Amino acid sequence: MDISLQQVGYLYGKDTPFEKRALQAVDVTIHSGSYTAIIGHTGSGKSTLLMHLNGLLKPSEGVVQIGDAKISAGTKTKGLKAIRRHVGIVFQFPEHQLFEETVEKDIMFGPMNFGVSEEESRRRAHELIGLLGLPADVALKSPFDLSGGQMRRVAIAGVLAFKPSVLVLDEPTAGLDPRGRKEIMELFHQLHIEENLTTILVTHSMEDAARYADNVVVMHDGSSVMSGTPEEVFGNEEKLSSYRLGLPRSVKFQRDIEKMIGRALPGLALTEEQLAKAIAHAATEVGDR
Structure with a gap:
């Protein structure tokens, strides 16, 4: 399902004394099956x-434009429930949205709200409990008796349970330790591939954008100012800096090494693994001279 924003603007408190512009002339296209970082x-x-x-x-x-559905300024929009059935959002700290008395019921709520039978909703809940690496016996426990990391996985399962084709992630690793961040991001990447999802990651982490996305959109002062592959976006340090953004750690380190050795390493190292290979390749070349 393709998504596009065409000259989109948004005003909070429109036509009130508290009016504030949040978006202006945003043009963004997100292709079906892509992994886009914003x-x-x-x-x-x-x-x-x-x-x-x-x-x-x-x-x-x-x-x-969300698939065949169009949401336009100044017109009444029909079929919002159908749109929300296809686009699932995992908000920051999704565990704060848990409310049912058991994990099973919490995960079942979403699909049942969209008309899925109780039996099928329960089947999905138990399937997702396993998929997200939770013990089977959590199904009948209160979500509030679980650890913070487990609660977050339950909340994510609640979004996945209604089988969206587009998954939007709003700072999904907020508040997690390094190990928890890596586990969650790897889980989303696995789901992106296995479920053929269109994944949209909203993040402050240049490292996550560089590692997982195949397209990066840069927002600045309410406008979309830059887009392209991670290589294109993170290869333009001067432009990123003008938008008050830095480089991924691996690219910063690559630039430092290049200054030290007086020449460029091959390609752009978007991850630590790519950087290690580039350094090894450069060392081999020096050894062969």
Whole structure:
């Protein structure tokens, strides 16, 4: 399912004394099956853009196209429930949205709300409990008796249970330790591939954007100012700096090494693994001279 924002603008408190512009002339295209990272400094408009992706917010100007559905400024939108059935959002700290008395019921809530039978919803709940690496016996426990990491996985399962074709992730690793961050990001990457999802990651982490995304969109002061592959975006340090963004750690280290040895390493090292290979390749070349 392709998603596009065409000249989208958004005003909070429109036509009130508290009116504030959050988005202006945003043009973004997200292709079906892609993994897109949306990056930008705090206040750049990332979260406001995110809420347009399933109709939680309606544009003040422009058009949001979600598959065959169109949400336009100044017109009434039909079929929002169908849109939200296809676009699932995992918000920051999703565990704060847990509310049912058992894990099973919490995961079942979403699909049953979209008309899935109780039996099928229960089957999906138990399947996802296993898929997300939770013990089978958590199904009948209160979600509030689980660890923080387990609660987050239950909340994620609740979104996955209604089988969205687009998964939007809003800073999904917030508050997790390094190990927990890596586990969650690897889980989402696995789901992206195995379920053929369109994945949209809203993140402050240049490392996650570089490692997982095949397309990167840069937001700055409410506008979409840059997009391209991770190589294209993170290869332009000067432009990123003008938008108050830095480079992934591996690329910073690569630039430092290149200054030390006086020449460029092959390619752009978007991950530590790629950097290690580039250094090894350079060392081999020196040894062969």
